[in-house]
Amino acid sequence: MSGMILRLDDVHTDIAQYHILHGVHLDVPEGGVHVILGRNGAGKTTTLRTIMGLWRARKGAVIFKHHDITRMHVSDIARLGVAFVPENMGVFGGLTVAENMRLATRDGSFDTARLDRVQTLFPPLKTFWDKQAHALSGGQKQMLAIARAIIERRELILIDEPTKGLAPAIIRDMIVAFREIAAETTVLLVEQNFRFAGALGQTVAVIDDGRMVHHGQMAELVESQKLQDRYLGLSMAAAE
Numbered sequence: 001m002s003g004m005i006l007r008l009d010d011v012h013t014d015i016a017q018y019h020i021l022h023g024v025h026l027d028v029p030e031g032g033v034h035v036i037l038g039r040n041g042a043g044k045t046t047t048l049r050t051i052m053g054l055w056r057a058r059k060g061a062v063i064f065k066h067h068d069i070t071r072m073h074v075s076d077i078a079r080l081g082v083a084f085v086p087e088n089m090g091v092f093g094g095l096t097v098a099e100n101m102r103l104a105t106r107d108g109s110f111d112t113a114r115l116d117r118v119q120t121l122f123p124p125l126k127t128f129w130d131k132q133a134h135a136l137s138g139g140q141k142q143m144l145a146i147a148r149a150i151i152e153r154r155e156l157i158l159i160d161e162p163t164k165g166l167a168p169a170i171i172r173d174m175i176v177a178f179r180e181i182a183a184e185t186t187v188l189l190v191e192q193n194f195r196f197a198g199a200l201g202q203t204v205a206v207i208d209d210g211r212m213v214h215h216g217q218m219a220e221l222v223e224s225q226k227l228q229d230r231y232l233g234l235s236m237a238a239a240e
């Protein structure tokens, strides 16, 4: 486990009667951005939800910083410092940006220096601080979802497809924001946008049909046409 913040060892997850993860192995180094790529239905979201305790692994182990979290409750996993930003973002539309943010704090109060940094990272959140979240654009909602995950310092942030449906200019802002976030924590990022993932990732794992079919350095995948031909066909939006 040396140097690793998270390890999945032979993880099998069932959803209802379906066997979805077929023995997933994953090592996530501490610090930086680490990416899981894979086509629609490959098991990316299921992997993140299994780590967070939202699905339960039937077999195998999920180890976070020497804690066996395989059978822990979601709230206990969160308390250890793991946050999850789901694909649908989990933003409460009827609440203001401020209220959404406050709910993500441990005791309902903000560390003002930290809040200031988060608002500098995502300026629209400051502009729309007292507006209801349903009035935000898709990109701004995504910023709010990520801001909620980092308003308190976390050890590990699991993020599911943050660039989905976002305009290129916002994706560029997101790259800057993620670099800053990754300077203080570890990010496990599920992506289908290879340009975004390639710009940020240190390591990459490719999942297909509930199994990891490739592990390596992101730089190696970005530079190798041969590896891309072999694995990015497994990631639908890779060629965009």
Ligand SMILES: Nc1ncnc2c1ncn2[C@@H]1O[C@H](COP(=O)(O)OP(=O)(O)OP(=O)(O)O)[C@@H](O)[C@H]1O
Pocket (backbone or CB within 6 Å): 015, 016, 018, 020, 038, 039, 040, 041, 042, 043, 044, 045, 046, 047
């Ligand atoms: N609630 C569920 N009930 C039944 N099957 C499910 C459920 N959720 C996911 N699955 C199935 O599990 C498999 C993996 O789904 P998962 O959501 O992990 O894929 P994904 O890699 O995140 O795909 P996408 O890129 O489309 O988000 C798929 O075949 C999916 O149909």
Ligand SMILES: [Mg+2]
Pocket (backbone or CB within 6 Å): 044, 045, 046, 087, 160
């Ligand atoms: Mg998914």
